[in-house]
Amino acid sequence: MSWEQEWKELKAQASSKVAVNLNSAGADEPGWASGGVKSSKKGWNGAAAAAHSLGRKLHKGTSTLHEGQKGLGRGTPTGGETESGTAQYDLYKSWDEYLGALRRRCTVLGDLLGKVGNSHHANDEETRQQISRLGKKYRDTDHIGGQGRGA
Amino acid sequence: MNFSTLKSLKPEEFKDAAKAYKSVSSMASLAKDRVEQRDVPKMRRLLEGKSLLSAVKEFQRIYDNFHYIQIECGLASTALNSLAHDLSAAKKKLDSAISDAESQKLTVNSDGSVTYPPAGEEVDGRKPEGGTVQGNAPADGSGSSKPIDPTGDSDSLAKSISKQAANASDNPKRRAAQECADRIARAIKEATEADQEWAPKLRRLRADDDLRVSAKDWVDTAKDGRTVGDGLDSSLNDVKPPRNGTPEENAKWWKSLTKEEREAYIAIHPASVGALDGLPAEVRDEANRTVLVQKKANYQIELDSLPPPPTGPQTWDKNAKRREELKGALRGMNAIQDRFDRTGSRGLPEAYLLGFDPKGEGNGKIILANGNPDHADHTATYVPGTLTDIEGIGKDINRMENLWETSRQLNPTASVSTIMWLDYDAPDNPVTESPSGKYAKEGSGALRSFLEGNNVAHGEATGGKSHTTVIGHSYGSVLVGEAALGQPEGQPLADDIVAAGSPGMKARSPEELGIDRRHMWAAEAGGSADWATRELGRYGHGAGFPPVIPSDPEFGANILDSDASDHGSYWDPEKGTKALENQAAITLGQYDDVQTK
Numbered sequence: 001m002s003w004e005q006e007w008k009e010l011k012a013q014a015s016s017k018v019a020v021n022l023n024s025a026g027a028d029e030p031g032w033a034s035g036g037v038k039s040s041k042k043g044w045n046g047a048a049a050a051a052h053s054l055g056r057k058l059h060k061g062t063s064t065l066h067e068g069q070k071g072l073g074r075g076t077p078t079g080g081e082t083e084s085g086t087a088q089y090d091l092y093k094s095w096d097e098y099l100g101a102l103r104r105r106c107t108v109l110g111d112l113l114g115k116v117g118n119s120h121h122a123n124d125e126e127t128r129q130q131i132s133r134l135g136k137k138y139r140d141t142d143h144i145g146g147q148g149r150g151a
Numbered sequence: 152m153n154f155s156t157l158k159s160l161k162p163e164e165f166k167d168a169a170k171a172y173k174s175v176s177s178m179a180s181l182a183k184d185r186v187e188q189r190d191v192p193k194m195r196r197l198l199e200g201k202s203l204l205s206a207v208k209e210f211q212r213i214y215d216n217f218h219y220i221q222i223e224c225g226l227a228s229t230a231l232n233s234l235a236h237d238l239s240a241a242k243k244k245l246d247s248a249i250s251d252a253e254s255q256k257l258t259v260n261s262d263g264s265v266t267y268p269p270a271g272e273e274v275d276g277r278k279p280e281g282g283t284v285q286g287n288a289p290a291d292g293s294g295s296s297k298p299i300d301p302t303g304d305s306d307s308l309a310k311s312i313s314k315q316a317a318n319a320s321d322n323p324k325r326r327a328a329q330e331c332a333d334r335i336a337r338a339i340k341e342a343t344e345a346d347q348e349w350a351p352k353l354r355r356l357r358a359d360d361d362l363r364v365s366a367k368d369w370v371d372t373a374k375d376g377r378t379v380g381d382g383l384d385s386s387l388n389d390v391k392p393p394r395n396g397t398p399e400e401n402a403k404w405w406k407s408l409t410k411e412e413r414e415a416y417i418a419i420h421p422a423s424v425g426a427l428d429g430l431p432a433e434v435r436d437e438a439n440r441t442v443l444v445q446k447k448a449n450y451q452i453e454l455d456s457l458p459p460p461p462t463g464p465q466t467w468d469k470n471a472k473r474r475e476e477l478k479g480a481l482r483g484m485n486a487i488q489d490r491f492d493r494t495g496s497r498g499l500p501e502a503y504l505l506g507f508d509p510k511g512e513g514n515g516k517i518i519l520a521n522g523n524p525d526h527a528d529h530t531a532t533y534v535p536g537t538l539t540d541i542e543g544i545g546k547d548i549n550r551m552e553n554l555w556e557t558s559r560q561l562n563p564t565a566s567v568s569t570i571m572w573l574d575y576d577a578p579d580n581p582v583t584e585s586p587s588g589k590y591a592k593e594g595s596g597a598l599r600s601f602l603e604g605n606n607v608a609h610g611e612a613t614g615g616k617s618h619t620t621v622i623g624h625s626y627g628s629v630l631v632g633e634a635a636l637g638q639p640e641g642q643p644l645a646d647d648i649v650a651a652g653s654p655g656m657k658a659r660s661p662e663e664l665g666i667d668r669r670h671m672w673a674a675e676a677g678g679s680a681d682w683a684t685r686e687l688g689r690y691g692h693g694a695g696f697p698p699v700i701p702s703d704p705e706f707g708a709n710i711l712d713s714d715a716s717d718h719g720s721y722w723d724p725e726k727g728t729k730a731l732e733n734q735a736a737i738t739l740g741q742y743d744d745v746q747t748k
Contacts, residue, residue: 043197047206050190054213057182061175061220068171071164078164081156083350084234088168091227091353095175095220098358102216105362109209116202127202135209140363144371145223146355 044117051110058103065095094145109134152343154263154335157245160342162238169231172224173414179220180437184501186214192495211492215364222372222441225418226379227356229387230349232411236384237345241338248334257328263339265332267324279322284329286336348382366455369448372441380419387415398429398604402611405430421445425507428604431612432503432525439504446509447484450477479542480509483517486545490519490552498559499552506574506601512594513576515541519548520570521555524605525612527568529558529620531738532602532645536625536652537585539577547571550722557724557735565739568617572601578626581684585626586691588633588657595633602634602644618740621645624721625652625684628701629692632656635664646670647737650701650708651721651730652681654688659695660707671708672737672745673701674730678717712746 069092072079079085258266269278390412393400425439454477460468506518524530535547551569558567575594578584609617623631628650635644643665649672658664661671689698713730720726736744
């Protein structure tokens with residue numbers, strides 16, 4: 001094999017190796033966990049706890065935002081009578097909703113993972129379907145942040 | 152905004168809100184790091200199967216949500232701080248005008264006008280009459296010369312002002328009253344402008360109404376960054392890193408900033424922060440991850456917008472080149488994301504994106520560390536060679552993962568960071584481009600600056616120094632040679648230098664590179680490409696006559712025992728482990744474990 005040819009092959013190998021990695025990240029067959037099902041109660045319950053913990057952080061974030069913008073609420077001199085005060089209120093409402101929605105997402109996921117952890121005969125395929133169904137619930141709307149909501 | 156609004160306004164309320172958004176942004180940043188570094192790795196350790204994969208995917212989507220919160224709430228915080236700053240400045244002017252008025256026994260009325268009492272020398276037994284004046288603010292940028300009147304009836308006000316001025320010109324208090332009223336009007340004008348400028352910007356930062364963070368959403372975060380940046384008050388806008396600063400100057404600048412200035416600068420200029428050698432790895436990583444998601448989204452949207460390739464007899468596709476470029480860059484960006492996703496699998500440490508630009512010097516700029524170099528006792532930086540570009544960067548990323556793993560196998564308690572460094576225009580063709588030294592010469596400054604930046608950041612974080620190794624592969628070793636030659640006398644480029652499959656380093660000996668020969672290492676591999684790289688390459692990059700390369704005995708490096716089967720397999724355990732194990736031992740400074748020929 002000429003060295004130029006070898007170079008070409010090395011390059012091709014590199015690209016195909018990356019391509020495999022990409023596919024594995026996109027599809028459901030990465031290298032680290034193919035094969036058998038080692039469904040451990042500890043693992044699922046740990047994942048459930050992680051999701052719930054994220055939910056709690058969001059809950060705290062919601063309160064922080066609420067407290068932080070109290071002086072800018074409707075009827076306050078700073079918030080009520082300035083344009084940016086009113087705009088901040090809209091901003092706050094949108095993030096309050098977003099954090100709340102994400103919190104619900106974490107809680108629902110945590111509840112489901114906890115159920116899997118406590119189920120004695122969790123079936124891999126069934127569990128996969130249940131979790132995938134969760135993700136599919138969240139669809140993209142045409143709106144992007146800062147638009148929509150009558151803006 | 153009118154007088155009474157500004158008078159009762161508390162700009163610190165906006166500051167409080169800014170603090171809350173910043174706190175939420177930090178919460179989101181920590182939460183996403185936790186998902187990547189703890190939660191998902193733990194799941195992978197304990198679980199497997201398809202259900203694990205779908206759970207991981209759901210956690211990764213939630214990671215994106217947190218990343219989105221981090222970026223947008225960070226911007227909201229910066230916007231609110233800037234608004235608060237503008238309003239505070241206006242409010243201070245107002246307060247000072249009111250207080251001056253009061254000290255001169257003038258009365259400030261609820262509409263911002265100022266009333267003065269009868270005063271001055273008596274005329275016909277009567278003091279000149281008192282009166283009330285309205286303020287004028289200077290014309291705005293539109294060129295209008297009308298007096299500024301926030302209540303909107305400026306014409307009639309202007310008339311009344313003139314009239315009063317005429318009637319009361321001999322009252323000395325009138326002038327003082329007019330001056331205060333003007334200052335009040337100017338303060339109101341400034342506050343009104345700030346209020347009107349920031350209101351729409353704040354609305355732009357409202358959250359998306361769905362939980363799927365799409366490419367459009369990421370692109371929107373970049374636009375939001377520019378919008379907020381455009382409105383920054385001058386105190387934040389003037390925050391700029393030193394021009395062409397050295398890593399030390401950059402670090403000094405960063406340390407000189409207030410917390411608020413740093414947060415604003417990261418939020419508005421992520422690409423600039425991410426590229427600054429000398430800044431902490433965590434800061435650069437956070438900034439570069441923002442750039443990565445935004446650029447990836449841009450590329451994806453552009454790719455999706457290209458019309459499909461033509462079919463049928465007319466097969467010329469004018470978009471073919473661009474399509475391939477975009478696909479290639481996206482492949483590389485996905486490879487970086489894959490590395491993030493692999494954190495925790497096979498024990499891999501967290502990854503730090505220390506540099507990112509899909510274009511860079513031509514082939515993309517990607518600097519990715521396994522483990523935090525600011526805290527690692529041992530740091531190895533790998534410089535790849537010919538044909539390296541963003542499209543195939545996954546292979547180079549894998550190489551440094553393998554070096555990290557092998558180092559940890561050799562010493563499980565060692566603290567190591569291995570870095571893949573691509574920040575130069577690597578030759579694209581081994582026949583026509585690799586013989587030229589220009590790519591190495593042009594890129595060597597960036598490598599020196601990066602390594603020096605690591606030293607500075609490590610010193611800031613630990614007060615000490617990391618043991619450093621630089622590994623040049625193929626043409627990458629030419630660049631390492633150029634970088635070493637450019638170092639000041641007595642300051643070697645690194646503690647150890649490894650040249651793998653090197654066509655030459657522009658030097659005849661380790662000493663010419665400024666390094667003790669006990670710390671200079673060279674390796675060869677099997678296969679014709681490695682042979683040709685060395686034997687043909689030496690005429691371009693070797694030194695002396697006949698030209699000498701690092702793996703020649705005359706050069707004086709330690710020649711590593713290597714069973715790498717071909718030019719690309721120095722870091723591939725499936726194609727020989729000796730070269731990899733030897734590099735791990737060098738990286739750890741465990742020289743007794745290095746096997747040489």
